[in-house]
Amino acid sequence: MSYLKQLSIFAENKPGRLERVTNVLAEVGINILAISISSSPGGFGVIKFIVNEPERAFHLLKEKGFTVSLNPVLAIALEDRPGGLHNVAIIFSKHNINIENAHVLIPDSRERAYLIVEVEDIDRAFNILKKENIKFYE
Amino acid sequence: MFWNKEIETINKKRLKTLQIERLRKTIRKAFNVPFYRERFKSLGIRPEHINGPEDLKKLPFTTREHLRENYPYGMLAIPREKVIRLHTSSGTTGKPKAIFYSRRDIDISTELIARCFTMTETTKYDIFQNMMTYGLFTGALIMHYGAEKVGALVIPISAGNTERQIAYMKDFQTTVVHLTPSYALYMADVLTRLGIEPKRELYLKRAYVGAEPYSEETREKIEEFFSIDVYNSYGLSEMGGPGVAFECKEKNGMHIWEDCFLIEIIDPDTGEVLPEGSEGELIITTLAREAMPLIRYRTMDITSIITEKCPCGRTHRRIRRIKGRADDMFIVRGVNIFPQQIERVLMGVKGVGKNYQIILDQYDMMTVRVEIDREVFTGRIEDLVYLQKELTEKIRDEVFVKPNVELLEPGTLPATEGKAKRVIDRRTL
Amino acid sequence: MIWDKKSECMTEKERQRLQLERLKKIVKYAYEKVPFYRKRFDKAKIKPEDIKTLKDISRLPFTQKDDLREAYPFELFAAPLQEIVEIHTSSGTTGKPVVAGYTRNDIEVWSEVMARALAMAGTTKDDIVQNCYGYGLFTGGLGVHYGAHRIGATVVPISAGQTKRQIQCMVDFGTTIITCTPSYSLYLAEAIEEEKIDKKKIKLKAGCFGAEMWTERMREEIEKRLGLQALNIYGLTEIIGPGVAQECMEKTGLHIAEDHFYPEIISPETLEPLPDGQKGELVLTTLTREGMPMIRFRTKDITSLKRGECKCGRTLVKMERVQGRTDDMLKIRGVIVFPSAIERTLLEIKGIEPHYQIIVTRPHHLDELEVQVEVSKEIFSDEVKHLEEFRKKVENKIEDAIGLRVKVTLMEPRTLPRSEGKAKRVIDKRQL
Numbered sequence A: 001m002s003y004l005k006q007l008s009i010f011a012e013n014k015p016g017r018l019e020r021v022t023n024v025l026a027e028v029g030i031n032i033l034a035i036s037i038s039s040s041p042g043g044f045g046v047i048k049f050i051v052n053e054p055e056r057a058f059h060l061l062k063e064k065g066f067t068v069s070l071n072p073v074l075a076i077a078l079e080d081r082p083g084g085l086h087n088v089a090i091i092f093s094k095h096n097i098n099i100e101n102a103h104v105l106i107p108d109s110r111e112r113a114y115l116i117v118e119v120e121d122i123d124r125a126f127n128i129l130k131k132e133n134i135k136f137y138e
Numbered sequence B: 001m002f003w004n005k006e007i008e009t010i011n012k013k014r015l016k017t018l019q020i021e022r023l024r025k026t027i028r029k030a031f032n033v034p035f036y037r038e039r040f041k042s043l044g045i046r047p048e049h050i051n052g053p054e055d056l057k058k059l060p061f062t063t064r065e066h067l068r069e070n071y072p073y074g075m076l077a078i079p080r081e082k083v084i085r086l087h088t089s090s091g092t093t094g095k096p097k098a099i100f101y102s103r104r105d106i107d108i109s110t111e112l113i114a115r116c117f118t119m120t121e122t123t124k125y126d127i128f129q130n131m132m133t134y135g136l137f138t139g140a141l142i143m144h145y146g147a148e149k150v151g152a153l154v155i156p157i158s159a160g161n162t163e164r165q166i167a168y169m170k171d172f173q174t175t176v177v178h179l180t181p182s183y184a185l186y187m188a189d190v191l192t193r194l195g196i197e198p199k200r201e202l203y204l205k206r207a208y209v210g211a212e213p214y215s216e217e218t219r220e221k222i223e224e225f226f227s228i229d230v231y232n233s234y235g236l237s238e239m240g241g242p243g244v245a246f247e248c249k250e251k252n253g254m255h256i257w258e259d260c261f262l263i264e265i266i267d268p269d270t271g272e273v274l275p276e277g278s279e280g281e282l283i284i285t286t287l288a289r290e291a292m293p294l295i296r297y298r299t300m301d302i303t304s305i306i307t308e309k310c311p312c313g314r315t316h317r318r319i320r321r322i323k324g325r326a327d328d329m330f331i332v333r334g335v336n337i338f339p340q341q342i343e344r345v346l347m348g349v350k351g352v353g354k355n356y357q358i359i360l361d362q363y364d365m366m367t368v369r370v371e372i373d374r375e376v377f378t379g380r381i382e383d384l385v386y387l388q389k390e391l392t393e394k395i396r397d398e399v400f401v402k403p404n405v406e407l408l409e410p411g412t413l414p415a416t417e418g419k420a421k422r423v424i425d426r427r428t429l
Numbered sequence C: 001m002i003w004d005k006k007s008e009c010m011t012e013k014e015r016q017r018l019q020l021e022r023l024k025k026i027v028k029y030a031y032e033k034v035p036f037y038r039k040r041f042d043k044a045k046i047k048p049e050d051i052k053t054l055k056d057i058s059r060l061p062f063t064q065k066d067d068l069r070e071a072y073p074f075e076l077f078a079a080p081l082q083e084i085v086e087i088h089t090s091s092g093t094t095g096k097p098v099v100a101g102y103t104r105n106d107i108e109v110w111s112e113v114m115a116r117a118l119a120m121a122g123t124t125k126d127d128i129v130q131n132c133y134g135y136g137l138f139t140g141g142l143g144v145h146y147g148a149h150r151i152g153a154t155v156v157p158i159s160a161g162q163t164k165r166q167i168q169c170m171v172d173f174g175t176t177i178i179t180c181t182p183s184y185s186l187y188l189a190e191a192i193e194e195e196k197i198d199k200k201k202i203k204l205k206a207g208c209f210g211a212e213m214w215t216e217r218m219r220e221e222i223e224k225r226l227g228l229q230a231l232n233i234y235g236l237t238e239i240i241g242p243g244v245a246q247e248c249m250e251k252t253g254l255h256i257a258e259d260h261f262y263p264e265i266i267s268p269e270t271l272e273p274l275p276d277g278q279k280g281e282l283v284l285t286t287l288t289r290e291g292m293p294m295i296r297f298r299t300k301d302i303t304s305l306k307r308g309e310c311k312c313g314r315t316l317v318k319m320e321r322v323q324g325r326t327d328d329m330l331k332i333r334g335v336i337v338f339p340s341a342i343e344r345t346l347l348e349i350k351g352i353e354p355h356y357q358i359i360v361t362r363p364h365h366l367d368e369l370e371v372q373v374e375v376s377k378e379i380f381s382d383e384v385k386h387l388e389e390f391r392k393k394v395e396n397k398i399e400d401a402i403g404l405r406v407k408v409t410l411m412e413p414r415t416l417p418r419s420e421g422k423a424k425r426v427i428d429k430r431q432l
Helices: A017-027 A054-063 A084-094 A122-131 B012-030 B034-043 B053-058 B064-069 B103-119 B138-149 B162-171 B181-194 B216-226 B339-347 B381-399 C012-033 C035-043 C054-059 C065-070 C104-120 C139-151 C163-173 C182-194 C216-226 C339-347 C384-402
Strands: A003-012 A032-039 A044-051 A068-078 A099-105 A113-119 B083-089 B097-102 B127-130 B153-155 B176-179 B206-210 B229-236 B241-247 B254-256 B261-266 B279-286 B297-306 B330-332 B335-337 B352-361 B365-372 B404-408 B423-425 C084-089 C099-103 C128-131 C154-156 C177-180 C206-209 C229-236 C241-247 C254-256 C261-266 C280-286 C297-303 C330-332 C335-337 C352-361 C368-375 C407-411 C426-428
Touching: A003 A017, A003 A054, A003 A113, A003 B404, A017 A032, A017 A044, A017 A054, A032 A099, A044 A054, A044 A099, A044 B381, A054 A068, A068 A084, A068 A122, A113 A122, B012 B034, B012 B053, B012 B279, B053 B261, B064 B097, B083 B103, B083 B138, B083 C139, B097 B103, B103 B138, B103 B241, B127 B138, B127 B162, B138 B153, B138 B229, B138 B241, B162 B181, B176 B181, B181 B206, B181 B216, B206 B216, B206 B241, B216 B229, B229 B254, B261 B297, B330 B352, B335 B339, B339 B352, B339 B365, B339 B381, B365 B381, B381 B404, C012 C035, C012 C054, C012 C280, C054 C261, C084 C104, C084 C139, C099 C104, C104 C139, C104 C241, C128 C139, C128 C163, C139 C154, C139 C177, C139 C241, C154 C163, C163 C182, C177 C182, C182 C206, C182 C216, C206 C216, C216 C229, C229 C254, C335 C339, C339 C352, C339 C368, C339 C384, C368 C384, C384 C407
Parallel strands: B083 C154, B127 B153, B127 B176, B153 C084, B176 B206, B206 B229, B352 B423, B365 B404, C128 C154, C128 C177, C177 C206, C206 C229, C352 C426, C368 C407
Antiparallel strands: A003 A044, A003 A068, A032 A044, A068 A113, A099 A113, B083 B097, B229 B241, B241 B254, B261 B279, B279 B297, B330 B335, B352 B365, C084 C099, C229 C241, C241 C254, C261 C280, C280 C297, C330 C335, C352 C368
16 A cells, blocks of 8 residues: 555644644654644644554544544655656656645655655556656555 | 704694504505405404504514515515515525515605705705615615705715725715714724824715614714714615614704604513603504505614604604614624524535634624534645635625634534524624 | 607607707807816817807817816816716726716706616516616616616616625516626526526516627627527716617617717727718717716727618617727726726836736636736745735735726746737737
């Protein structure tokens, strides 16, 4: 299964919202691998996490009353040299795949970095990237 | 100054005779309306039974629910070809209240405004800028016709675009304006920000302020800032629009035109008629409207009748400034809004729950706070932005006022049992 | 149904006699009451007594929109302010708007010519007229309102916008006559189709569409989708508002109320009058206006005149559908927009480079304006959030200036085409 599961949590744009979530995760020993926060001028935002136990985290947060969803994302292995990201970008552009959101995940080992990408049609993107010899998070 | 001295200073006895005659006529006309005919028949009422205002008690009330049930043409008392105008006013459900006018009805509404203008010394020498929204609401068009009747120069500028309002007040040397109190306060802020002093740079003499409830303090504030006289104006679409009651130069209560409207004050909970001077709900029976006569209409406005004679010489009694409502309707920017309307919009949009709150503050800001539906959350911020936009547009389309919409996490608002307090009004009008 | 048989079916001779009598009167009135006209006539060395035949009108000087702007606010009024009971202004500005003042008699005339127009569309007192033209300073709303009142029809003064409510009123009240811009009527048709309203619930029989240019093809489309007779109405604030001319059911041209508005066609280059049938600029003279008489006003609309019998029975001269303007003024959703007003606004904003393009499209039957403008490098490399705020600011400033909501697209420096001579600023992609 080469898709990672990403947690998205709805939060009002106020101080303390992030802390409430991280508190829950920390208490049960769930490790956060990556995080991204987007806010809208409308006064609210969405906090996204990649964690080591996504299903468990999802159910836990739901129980605690958070507004949370679990969505599949691609985790593309980046080569650690100049041009690493560029090569990936060329492939996306060539096949007309639009990147909706992206951020980077660097796991413990620090051996390589992964580009976490949200796209509209994840299956299509995955198949195209696989054909182009892209490696994913295992 | 009187527009029609004879009527405006008519003695009590002649007024009573006039009222009885017109009341009987109105009841006869109401027999043309199936809604009234059935109710009168079942209560055994005939026009001959009505010999004075005391007999009104025998007649049943008319409520806005009755208007809703008979939408669109059910309350019409004359053939459709005789109707020349339609106006609408907000209802609690998806349908508005439809109000009809014959040519005579328009003429009478126009006459009443002419009386109000003349009473406050607006004449053909005045330049009148009408800052109410033109269209289906009665506020603008009815005042427009009345202003033209006295020969004033009318600028039908409608509402909004404050910088243009100010430019025109200067260019055309406007002397009289018609607007809501919240807009007057807003304009005062804009003028201050632009560094314009009304006393030195504008030509204003007076303002007719209404369509929203406001206090004596607010009146004084507006008078002081603009250096003008502010006169309170009361009306409702069902009665033809503005001009039902209006302040004279004494500025102590609004004269209600008793040759056209028969008034009572009742206890809103029991329906019992209260003695003159008590505070309660204003009930109005039309005496001159033909297209859509209304018998004992429950206005839901809370006020009291002033018993003393007015120094101005007019014998039509005055009602005090409207204190509040007997229902949960509120007014923003002069527009009537029922919380039920907003609730209905929320229920029709996927993505939000049933828990909401409406906050009113500053002069005219309406914020609708609603909890999102946990089950429908997709995780995408774009979807939330779209949801917020959709709610804003749908609410605006329904109530004519654009809200601020706040999306809240579920559980933020107090969970309520029984009747929730949905509307929090922090305005100081 | 003809509203005023006496005026609308006069013989040519009778009418010319009436027009000459009124022309002499109005020229004298303007000369005596309006200093602007006295100066102009004196300069052209012509006196009111010199008008002896209708042809002599060509000796009088023209009036143009700029004259009205310079006369802001009341310099062209002939009647004292106490006699003026209503004011209207024109939409869109380069500088001051045009102000028109009406006396009670002017409102009378307006009500009458509008009653004629609505009657041409078949309106009687049994009809329900839904008026979707904007109410307020714009002449469209109140003009139709007064005319419908005159006939005794039931007016629904709904004004513009709120499509859902428009449809609700149409269905609930049984609207039979509708008045709005042609593009809005298509928008309504689309909304009705989307809501899957049973066509039997729509009782529309005719509509008076105007305030913007539209084609025969568009008429066919409107008639098919709304199931009504789509007729063209013409007017302008400087002359009176709507009601100057209206199409009858024959749809072979718009009858001009020439007993009140005297038409001429001139060549926009030589300014000489052209014979009937030839295309040129429409010039109008108000024959009965008290508040603000207009002598030989150049409308800048291109059309031609056609005289003779019309099958409807009216003998009033007809003008063909207006298909163009002599300048580059745009009409967007019925609102007049000058590209120069947008340019002026843009140049006042710091961070904007003086390279812009205005793209006019009509994607869903409603005109859309997109302003593409280049911004400085500093602004462009800023945070996305700030760029968005800046974009909104530009949109708001443009809206304040022209009274219309437009879409602004910020462009990187050097991405818009440059030109040697006059830049093509406006790209009108609508197929008018």
